[in-house]
Amino acid sequence: MSETAGASLVQDAYEEQKNRIDNIVNEMASAEDTEEERVWKEHVDKYLKEIERYQSMIKLLDIGDEELSQRTSVFLDILENPEFEIAFVGTIKTGKSTLINALLGHNFTPTDVTPETAALTKFRRSEKDYIKIIFYNEEEWKELRASKSQNAVEYNDLYKRLGAEEAAPKWIGHEAIKKELDGTEIEEKVAQWTSSKYAEHFFVKEVELGISTLPEWFPPQVLFVDTPGLFDAVQYRSEIAEKYIRKADAVFFCVDVQRTIREEHDEIQTVFANSNDNKSKVHIVATHWDKLNKPIVDNWKKQKRFFVELFSNANFFGSEELAEKNILHSSAYMYNLCNHFDENIDELEIFARTLGLSVRGDDDEKIRGLKDQLLEFTNIEKIKKVIETELVVKYKQLMVDRIEKIYQELVNNYRQGIREKRLENESK
Ligand SMILES: Nc1nc2c(ncn2[C@@H]2O[C@H](COP(=O)(O)OP(=O)(O)O)[C@@H](O)[C@H]2O)c(=O)[nH]1
Ligand SMILES: [Mg+2]
Incomplete structure (x- = not known):
């Protein structure tokens, strides 16, 4: 491509x-204002003004920088569609999906049929119920297949x-x-x-x-976001999970308490x-708490002490x-049973x-009398509270902090582009 053609594309x-x-500005003008909303808008306003300023400079200098244009576009994507992602990560079968179901208060993902979640599954509140399925494209699929480890026997x-x-x-x-x-x-x-009962699940990249x-x-x-297991036999799928750890605004890393810490290290x-860049975004959730030998007596306390020492x-x-605060335990399976108490009374008795x-x-009455106690032990309400009071309530502020960082990078890119152009002009 000639330089002028490139430049005109960028223009x-x-x-x-x-x-x-302009659209983002208009949209912001019409939405209602809470204090949070106001802070958010002020920042977005500042970013947009600056971006416009840099863009007009760039236009004036006629710099056809495709990369910069793409970066700007990604940044605008974020401003247009700001999302705060809470990712649930862990080895397969550690109970990620069970935990998500417990936190959302309903079994949306079938933990019993799917031996693992190979696709990324996103959950969000919306006015209408919907499902969106995104498939791998040709290139992604090639990469996925090439990354399959030799011992992916089950997969094969x-x-x-x-x-x-x-x-x-x-x-x-598709x-x-x-x-x-x-x-x-x-x-x-x-x-x-997503279930491994059907061939389709192999080709699904993401479900929303x-x-x-x-x-x-x-x-x-x-x-x-329910992520595929880390250390999947298909490396590409593990990488999706890894990428999500970087991308997510908060991470709940699930560890099965029955596994030794050396296995999870x-x-x-x-x-x-x-x-x-942000360690406080990580939470470690010790799942299967109920499987600890005498968890109530003091085994979890001991275990947690050990975790805290190790991860401080x-x-x-x-x-x-921070370790003390961000290491939590859960028994999501028991919580879900409690939610349908009468149907599960025998299992709950055990x-x-x-x-x-x-x-x-x-x-049965005696077991029913224990419901509140059992629910308390599951720790799910506590985790919900952490999510609600530490993340959701201030998600806009947290997003502002993060976007500010991305914005600073973008501005540095602009400045560099302009500097280079000036030097080039001077040397002519
Ligand atoms: N006893 C017990 N079982 C659990 C707990 N959490 C998950 N499970 C079970 O562990 C298995 C794997 O859970 P799943 O959520 O599918 O794991 P994922 O692969 O990480 O999504 C399922 O059979 C769950 O019922 C828990 O806290 N206690
Ligand atoms: Mg799962």
Whole structure:
């Protein structure tokens, strides 16, 4: 491409970006204002004005920098569609999906049928229930297949058994499907696209669920993201999870308390290595709390003490205080049982006994009397509270902080581009 053609393409992009900036400004003018909203708008306003200023300089200097144009475009994407992503990460089967279901108050993802979540699943509150399915494109698929480890035996077997080879041409590169749903169909539809019972699940890159019944405290801009397992036999899928650790605004790293910390060490290092800029965004959730031997007595306290000591140093949380605050336990499975107490009374009785609660005889009333205590033990309400009071309430401020960083980078890029052009002109 000749320099002038390149420059004119970029000029077109500037025109388009100018329109987008105007749209964002208009949109902001019409929305209602809380204090948070006001702070947010002030910042966005500042960014947009500066970007316009730099863009006009660039236009004047006739700098056809495609990369800069793309970066600007990404930044405008964020401003147009600000999202606060809370990612749930961990090795497969650590209970990520069970925890998400507990926090959202309903089983949206079928934890019993899916042995693992290979696709990224996003949950958000929306006016209408919907599901959106995004497929791998040709290039992504090639990369995924090439990254498959040699011992991906399970993957290979399943791929063959489900006849995925024949289904591949239909789904790779398929355009995204978005369907409105009746709320009761969500679980079934998610299963249809993500369950390892069906060949399609191999080709699904991402599923987004819009759910109208999510609690009020869940703003539509806040997303829960269920990620594929770290250390998947298909490296590409692990990388998606890793990328999410960097990208997410908050990370809940799930560790099964039954696994030794040595087994999880690499995963936890990966999480912190990818969160260097902001360690406080990481939470470690010890799942399967109920499986600890006598968890109530003091075993969890001991275990937590051990975790806190291990993760206080500079490679991890960096302080004992933060480690103490951000290491939580959960028994999401038990919480979900409690939500349908009567149906699960027998299983809950077993739980109560293993936990050492006094249950004499087989009187259902006695177990019912233990409901509040059992719920308290699951710690789910506590985790919800952390999400609500530490993240959701100030998500706009947190987003402003983060966007400010991205913005500063962009401005540095502009400045550099302008400086280079000046030098070039001077040397002519
Ligand atoms: N006992 C117990 N089982 C759990 C807990 N959390 C998850 N599970 C079970 O662990 C299995 C894997 O959970 P899942 O959420 O699918 O894991 P994921 O692969 O990380 O999404 C399922 O059979 C769950 O029922 C828990 O806190 N306690
Ligand atoms: Mg899962």
